[in-house]
């Protein structure tokens with residue numbers, strides 16, 4: 495693909511000129527170079543990969559937040575709230591957070 499600005503011959507894989515950085519393809523969709531079948535499949539694979547990784551990280555972050563909140567709540571009940579408050583909230587749970595022992 496020849497650069498329209500400086501005339502440098504660029505490899506087909508490039509979207510911008512390697513010499514001057516000019517965009518090689520027009521923003522007009524009619525003038526765009528269509529992707530080859532391999533480029534399309536590579537793009538599809540990259541998208542699925544990105545989505546899978548995104549889901550994994552989202553899952554890990556949500557899980558981490560829940561674990562963190564659980565620890566905070568446990569510590570609050572164990573060390574901060576007085577035992578009679580726990581009795582007031584849930585009488586059966588007072589033995590779990592027994593602060594007298």
Ligand SMILES: [Zn+2]
Nearest residue numbers: 497500511514
């Ligand atoms: Zn150029």
